[in-house]
Amino acid sequence: MFGLDVRGDGRKKAPWMRALLLFLLVFVAEPASGIQLAVMPLEDLSKGDNGLNPAMTDRLCEALGRKGYTVAEEKRIIDFMAKNRIRWVGRLDSHHVLRLRQELGIDYILLGSVNQVREKEPAALGLSLQIIRASDAKIVWAGGAQLCRADVRKFLGLAEPRNLTEIEDIVVARAMEILPHGLPEIPEGSTGNLAEEIHLTPEVVKPGETMRCRIRFSESNMEQPGMAVSVVVDEKVVEAVYLAQEQCYEAAWPAAGKDGRYPVSVSVNRGQPDRKTIFAGSFLVDGRPPEIVLSLRGQELDGEVVLRRQLMISPVLKEPEPIATWEISILDASGQIVKAENGRGNLPGRFSWWGQRQDGVMAEDGLYTVQVAVWDRAGNNAAVSENFLVLRKRPELNIVTEKHGDKVQVDLGYDGKVPLAFWRVELRSGSGAILQEASGEKLPARLMVPFSGESDKISCHVHGQDVLGNKVRQVVDNIIALKSREDKTADQADEKGMGENGWSVDF
């Protein structure tokens, strides 16, 4: 029950008067105004993560005022929230609750949320409320009220709520009905948590590196004379020192040399009978770098992986463990990075490279290296690399013609690195009729086709594909106009001579 302030006037009252007063006290009197109740702005879950419902908060405050509660001024609450950077009103922590008591003299806090608002027919509203005792941050009461228009069916629709506003009124009235008339009395001692914050950092460490444990107590448990705080790790006790500036205790120690998980406990000693030990967590000592293997999947040529369209890169940890950061780079034959990417967290299961450099240009044919480096949570590093070839150039066939009387000899040759899978050649007349065709897997090949004179036109269509899938498609409109082998040899000799003895001009 609320502590009611009943002032006696010193005069003796008649027994019937006393009985009447007692009746009024028990059955009629509302909570006394001496107890301060803070109504935090109602969270509105229908408006997303940071939704508030000021209208419902105001209705609730008014209803509480009518019920006789002394509600703390809204401005004071808002100022307190701004000062303490409270962003989510639905989640006040004990620290803020105790501060509300210390700074604003609040006895009880009403926290609530509008769980559901449906404006469409049938309109509905759901409300959850809880009352927290500020002295020990304990939930002393919780309840809720909800109503849907479909819940209320009355004869001829009389006195049915017509809209959401009327539903809000009914929900607030129902909440007031279930609200307790008397709240539990405030206990004397605080029963809050022993430690408000314990930070054990880092979570994973290399052998010999420094581990730290910071312990912050709530204000009621702050530094007291004669209080000793220590940390117990692997049966060794490490004394914690008080950092006045940061208002916390800190213990630091070198991590053990042996890999493994080490539990940590915090021991607080306020004198022999008052000694408490709490489990603070554990940390992992990891001195072993991760072992990583790389597998490349593309096309294969003479046992080497080749990228023609796409290269699949799959790095796998031999013994799976969480990875802190990773980096993948593709280097060309001169060791220059042509593409790189990095990230935090575990390695993606697979990377695929389509042969594009960092600037978006397709990488040229040649030898490349893929390198994957990883760092585990303790900072141990491992790297692995594999070579592969980029071969995407279209194979080109050599077509050489030679006239022998009334026939033209067509020689097809190929001197590319990647073997051909197949080829097919068609020699067509000017009208498009196929004069001769041939196909095969190996080159060189020779074809003879008759022609009637220099005015005749014979076109050559070559199709094919190398073993990697690169396609050949060459068309020579008129092979009769092509230079013969002798002419080609003479031209090449002339070009060579010019290169050695004459000037070359850049256009």
Next chain:
Amino acid sequence: MTSWMVLFLAGILVLVLTGCGGNKPYVQEFSKRAAHDPQSIAVLPFVNRSGYDQGEKIVYRLVLGELAQQCNWRVGLEGDVWKIYRQMRLKTWEVPNFEQLRVIAVRLGVDTLIVGEVLEMDEKVTQSGVNPALSIQVRVYDGKSGLLQWSSLYRREGGDYQKMMHFGMVNTVSELGKKMVREMLEAWKEKGLLACAGS
């Protein structure tokens, strides 16, 4: 003829029994109850797998409210739970491992932890009103050992509470959730799992 009659009656009996079976929360016990009687409890953030916006918070608040109403234990503040999640860099949509559960319990000063998932939450508007549906899974862990003690799976629809005409019909997920959580806590009490008296 008599055997047909017996078969018919047996069928009716099976239908009645299976129909009744679905109206109670399914409770499965996993580990032995802790030797000590729990005195305090904390509800960890619920995981929402239903797609209903803020469904996890709605159910969380209902569970917290019902626990505070039905048990005279100390119920951890939602703000304290979130603070520890932030400090331990835990994701609210993931269930902590057993060691993290132990740390949370110690730091909150509670001996029992509740972890839950909202599997289905929906409100279907029909001609006669709204038919909400809710399916939740709640797991209870011992804070000292971090071990799972018991778990409950429960699914109900608003129409399940209909008595006659529109009477008893539940039209909001909030009301449905409140009823379901209350029934779940009652089922735990009946089985002797939740030894708490009304506050």
